[in-house]
Amino acid sequence: MSKKPIFTSPQEVEFAFYEALERGDLDTMMAVWSEDDEIVCVHPGGPRLTGYSLVREGWRHIFEGGTRLKVQLLALSTVHGPFAAVHSLVEQLGVVGEKQLAAPVVATNVYTRGAFGWRMIVHHASPVPPSSIGDAPHILH
Amino acid sequence: MSKKPIFTSPQEVEFAFYEALERGDLDTMMAVWSEDDEIVCVHPGGPRLTGYSLVREGWRHIFEGGTRLKVQLLALSTVHGPFAAVHSLVEQLGVVGEKQLAAPVVATNVYTRGAFGWRMIVHHASPVPPSSIGDAPHILH
Numbered sequence: 001m002s003k004k005p006i007f008t009s010p011q012e013v014e015f016a017f018y019e020a021l022e023r024g025d026l027d028t029m030m031a032v033w034s035e036d037d038e039i040v041c042v043h044p045g046g047p048r049l050t051g052y053s054l055v056r057e058g059w060r061h062i063f064e065g066g067t068r069l070k071v072q073l074l075a076l077s078t079v080h081g082p083f084a085a086v087h088s089l090v091e092q093l094g095v096v097g098e099k100q101l102a103a104p105v106v107a108t109n110v111y112t113r114g115a116f117g118w119r120m121i122v123h124h125a126s127p128v129p130p131s132s133i134g135d136a137p138h139i140l141h
Numbered sequence: 142m143s144k145k146p147i148f149t150s151p152q153e154v155e156f157a158f159y160e161a162l163e164r165g166d167l168d169t170m171m172a173v174w175s176e177d178d179e180i181v182c183v184h185p186g187g188p189r190l191t192g193y194s195l196v197r198e199g200w201r202h203i204f205e206g207g208t209r210l211k212v213q214l215l216a217l218s219t220v221h222g223p224f225a226a227v228h229s230l231v232e233q234l235g236v237v238g239e240k241q242l243a244a245p246v247v248a249t250n251v252y253t254r255g256a257f258g259w260r261m262i263v264h265h266a267s268p269v270p271p272s273s274i275g276d277a278p279h280i281l282h
Contacts (some may be wrong), residue, residue, distance in 0.1 A: 040249070046270070048216075077250075086227075098265055106265070108249050128183070128188050
């Protein structure tokens with residue numbers, strides 16, 4: 001197992017997650033995740049992937065497609081505790097080089113703090129109706 | 142504000158949540174939720190609802206329809222900490238009186254422990270492809 005960075009806050013993990021997503025960088029992406037068997041990743045419209053290998057396989061498949069994504073994050077809501085943090089946000093995904101944004105996606109990201117700092121344990125993303133983002137836009141990324 | 146039950150575990154909250162869902166009982170449903178402004182509820186294909194009033198409004202709208210649902214829960218994965226718990230599960234929703242089950246839904250449920258016991262803070266549900274439930278079925282409800 002290669003050395004992984006130690007993240008000192010949920011925000012740091014989240015930043016690295018979306019950086020890896022935009023770069024299509026599988027190693028950086030997987031460094032963000034806990035190695036727990038119980039981790040869960042749901043891509044928009046996709047199946048539920050559980051455990052490190054399946055989650056990795058899912059990202060590998062997405063990044064292999066070669067489409068470079070850009071992500072704008074809106075309307076964050078967070079609940080933070082000493083060992084866990086839950087972020088709810090809206091991802092405006094777009095393809096690099098194309099002006100039009102794809103339909104918005106709502107994401108629930110869960111982070112926990114363990115011996116090796118903060119890691120992601122859940123990323124659940126699903127499409128939402130474009131007109132339904134009730135919250136005031138609040139761009140984060 | 143009416144008196145609400147004190148839940149002593151995330152499982153108790155979850156049981157009450159699905160009971161309320163099957164019964165279409167708005168008061169019982171809302172007793173399950175934290176009154177935090179940051180609570181989030183996403184119904185399958187629906188918008189993101191944040192805060193107690195919007196979440197309540199969403200359930201009221203669903204229950205008003207009068208359709209009685211039955212829910213079978215499959216393939217649970219959980220992460221538990223002292224103050225927070227995350228459950229990932231697949232809901233097989235059906236309508237009472239109809240034999241056919243609706244398409245499965247993946248749900249991320251997050252619970253936190255506060256001064257008044259455990260409460261739900263996130264319910265994020267979205268449809269998944271029917272053929273994609275990779276986990277061994279494990280009926281819970």
